[in-house]
Amino acid sequence: MNAHNTPGIAKPLTLPCGATVKNRFYKSAMNEALAGRDCAPTEEHVRLYRTWAEGGAGVLVTGNVMVDRTQLGEPGNVAVEDGRDLNMLRRWAAAGTRNGAHCWMQINHPGRQSPITINQHPYAPSGGKLEGDYGRFFAEPTALTVEQIHDIVHRFATTARIAKKAGFTGVEIHAAHGYLINQFLSPEDNRRTDEYGGDIEHRARFLFEVFDAVREAVGPEFPVAVKLNSSDVPIAVKIDDRGGSFSGFDEKESIWVMKQLEKRGVDLIDISGGTLEKPLIQTNSGAVEDRRRGVYFTEFARRVKGELTVPVALTGGFRNARDMERALDEGITQMIGIARPLALVPDLPKRIIRDRWDGSVDLPWVTTGVKALDRAFGGILVISWFELQMNRIGHGKRPDPRIGGLRALCFAIGKHGPGALAPRHRKGHQ
Ligand SMILES: Cc1cc2nc3c(=O)[nH]c(=O)nc-3n(C[C@H](O)[C@H](O)[C@H](O)COP(=O)(O)O)c2cc1C
Secondary structure (H helix, E strand, C coil), X not given: CCCCCCCHHHCXXXXXXXXXXXXXXXXXXXXXXXXXXXXXXXXHHHHHHHHHHHCCCCEEECXXXXXXCCCCCCCCCCXXXXXXXXHHHHHHHHHHCHHHCEEEXXXXXCCCCXXXXXXXXXXXXXXXXXXXXXXXXXXXXXXXXXXXXXXXXXXXXXXXXXXXHHCXXXXXXXXXXXXXXXXXXXXXXXXXXXXXXXXXXXXXXXXHHHXXXXXXXXXXXXXXXXXEECCCCCCHHHHXXXXXXXXXXXXXXXXXXXXXXXXXXXXXXXXXXXXXXXXXXXXXXCHHHHHHHCCCCHHHHXXXXXXXXXXXXXXXXXXXXXXXXXXHHHCCCCEEEECHHHHHCCCHHHHHHCCCCCCECCCCCCCCCCXXXXXXXXXXXXXXXXXXXXXXXXXXXXXXXXXXXXXXXXXXXXXXXXHXXXXXXXXXXX
């Protein structure tokens, strides 16, 4: 608490572009999986975001919205390529900006991380089939031509322009979790020998072009955030393979990219991560895992602290007001990124700010009751379970933490077909 007894979390924050957010709650992106085959937003999006906006968060980031409807990352993604869904987008944005909340659209292209059940023709910085167990769930991608890269840059800008027109009050570019921009940044995925591959200056070129085009599309006074991995390349395996001389998209490169984005006028960096050995959402054991892990990426955020002046949102593992205040006090983050707890307690910000609630949101252990099924569907089980909770809120119901894992899997199949159970992320990314 500060001298005036206002918790840090309740204080407004003014971003470099001049926009002010009313408090430090940053609802991180969660794919709602609420769009139909037409990839259009629905009444359920409107209801869900109205509930969240009334729940008191300063910023609501939408689930990832795709720039190309033929290239989806997950079943149920919204895609925005043109003005055809402008009316529903307007209603979504209006709902998400009630109660003084900001509502920012997260914009994404999945690249090769587009499951074969929904996309037989994915694109990537370089060709080549995925090796290992996960290979059969993803079609072999085609390497993008320079012309196609320019087209995708243009698409990011178009989606951002439409988001602004519809009334969203900011955008977040998704450069993390193994999707296309992350693939360009990663030397594992990007083996190009042209101006988009090679050293980090060149691997980051695609991200910088996307950022500049988006900034140009929305103007200087509109919040543009970037979600970036602290590092993403398999660590120990590769160090061993290369005799100890690992040089991937590591923390040093990530900080360099952040500094470049700061110079280019980014308003906020959303720090995330995920490696082969440590996927972001590691298990389905809920609070047990949370207590073991604490707040994610804290050490990295400490390293970043002295290097950046642009605001940071640290996302992952925040479950109680004490940890939030500590992180803000320490100055390792300016916004508190929070995702899964808000699918269970949508008005958590209000409870903490207004009611001074000092409990902890315990995420349940999501289980089907059958060990083999839990093992087989681990990541998908958790994702489907949280999608089911968002679906409930979207239908005007309360979240229900007692729902079992089997019901979540049945829900996913019922809504999106059996393909919903294929992994949506390569191992190591979430
Ligand atoms: C159901 C679900 C969907 C998600 N979808 C996205 C997404 O669209 N974009 C994104 O950047 N992160 C996504 N994430 C990751 C979250 O934004 C967040 O980084 C992660 O859940 C850790 O934060 P938490 O511990 O507060 O949940 C998703 C997570 C879940 C559980």
